Amino acid sequence: MTLILFHCAVPFVEHYTWEINNEETSPWITRIIRWVHQWRLPMLFFISGVGVRFSLRKRSIPRFMGERFVRLFVPLAFAIFFITPIQVYFEWLQKGRITSGYMEFYPSVYEIVPYPDGSFTWSHMWFVAYLFVFTILLLPIFSMAKIKWFDRVRKMIAPIFGNPIAHLVLATPFVLYIFWLYIDWPEQGSLINDWYVFTSSITFYVLGFFLGAIRNFWDTCLKYRRMFLLIALTVAIVLFARYYWNWELNKPKEQDMDLYVYGLLNGLHIWTIILAAIGYAMKYLNFSNKNLSYLNTAVYPFYITHQAVIVASGYYILEWDMGILPKLLLLVLVCLTTIWLLYHFIIRKTVLTRVLFGMRWNYGNKP
Numbered sequence: 001m002t003l004i005l006f007h008c009a010v011p012f013v014e015h016y017t018w019e020i021n022n023e024e025t026s027p028w029i030t031r032i033i034r035w036v037h038q039w040r041l042p043m044l045f046f047i048s049g050v051g052v053r054f055s056l057r058k059r060s061i062p063r064f065m066g067e068r069f070v071r072l073f074v075p076l077a078f079a080i081f082f083i084t085p086i087q088v089y090f091e092w093l094q095k096g097r098i099t100s101g102y103m104e105f106y107p108s109v110y111e112i113v114p115y116p117d118g119s120f121t122w123s124h125m126w127f128v129a130y131l132f133v134f135t136i137l138l139l140p141i142f143s144m145a146k147i148k149w150f151d152r153v154r155k156m157i158a159p160i161f162g163n164p165i166a167h168l169v170l171a172t173p174f175v176l177y178i179f180w181l182y183i184d185w186p187e188q189g190s191l192i193n194d195w196y197v198f199t200s201s202i203t204f205y206v207l208g209f210f211l212g213a214i215r216n217f218w219d220t221c222l223k224y225r226r227m228f229l230l231i232a233l234t235v236a237i238v239l240f241a242r243y244y245w246n247w248e249l250n251k252p253k254e255q256d257m258d259l260y261v262y263g264l265l266n267g268l269h270i271w272t273i274i275l276a277a278i279g280y281a282m283k284y285l286n287f288s289n290k291n292l293s294y295l296n297t298a299v300y301p302f303y304i305t306h307q308a309v310i311v312a313s314g315y316y317i318l319e320w321d322m323g324i325l326p327k328l329l330l331l332v333l334v335c336l337t338t339i340w341l342l343y344h345f346i347i348r349k350t351v352l353t354r355v356l357f358g359m360r361w362n363y364g365n366k367p
Contacts, residue, residue, distance in 0.1 A: 134201070224279065
């Protein structure tokens with residue numbers, strides 16, 4: 001839901017060229033998007049690492065890698081050829097680059113010319129591409145989870161995480177990555193020469209895997225959730241006042257003290273939001289029912305389809321003579337409805353569509 005709201009709002013962000021853009025922009029939406037953007041994907045990478053830990057509990061390493069191939073690479077390849085071209089088509093239409101129909105445009109995908117020169121792109125599926133590459137690179141580390149001494153090391157380290165200071169210390173690498181990589185390698189999502197995003201994301205992934213097996217870590221997140229939230233909100237207020245209120249003017253541009261202040265604040269900010277989110281999720285979402293199971297199963301197909309639906313419907317909605325708020329609300333409503341209809345009546349109904357959209361191909365988790 002957060003991801004859909006986020007991308008529905010992006011067309012209204014100032015100083016940013018997205019796949020589709022509204023002529024009128026909003027400084028308030030820009031500030032909120034800038035803030036949410038800091039922690040939304042780090043949180044997803046961390047959660048994905050936790051998922052690896054749980055997956056390995058019931059699978060051998062070969063079975064685990066086979067499952068990752070089917071649930072990551074297959075949907076990625078499918079999306080590149082059949083989902084993301086929709087986004088490129090409507091982007092090029094809005095920018096006046098093409099005027100043809102979709103069927104005339106579509107064969108250009110198979111020319112395999114990388115975006116933006118061509119129409120071949122993974123777009124929002126870069127997250128899945130990174131996860132697949134990370135999984136291959138980290139397979140030797142993941143394999144250690146099957147060795148007894150790994151559990152002994154885990155049990156030795158576990159008491160450290162009874163203290164919330166240990167949790168806060170884990171923000172250190174993310175602070176250092178901003179110091180060392182943020183200026184020279186800005187965010188790209190291109191996998192190559194994307195060292196800031198690559199390094200920080202793989203670290204969140206590894207931490208999720210390692211900490212997912214340490215009960216003390218989770219219990220301390222629950223116990224000190226208010227403290228972590230207070231730290232996150234306090235730092236966020238400072239970041240808004242100093243940087244996000246007018247990002248284009250105030251963002252760090254050089255390797256200087258301003259960057260170090262920003263790195264210290266934002267590294268701590270991202271990590272404490274994740275810690276607070278874990279604590280509050282354990283407090284208020286630690287249950288399961290039919291509706292929650294349905295939503296959990298729908299998350300991945302929603303992710304795969306959401307941006308194409310937003311761009312396609314947004315292309316028309318943004319042309320209407322309305323204010324920003326009505327357009328945003330209408331875009332959210334249309335997108336949620338369309339994505340749910342696609343999922344409920346098509347994607348979850350057959351083995352083929354379930355596999356292509358990253359779901360388990362059996363129907364045991366079907367509501």
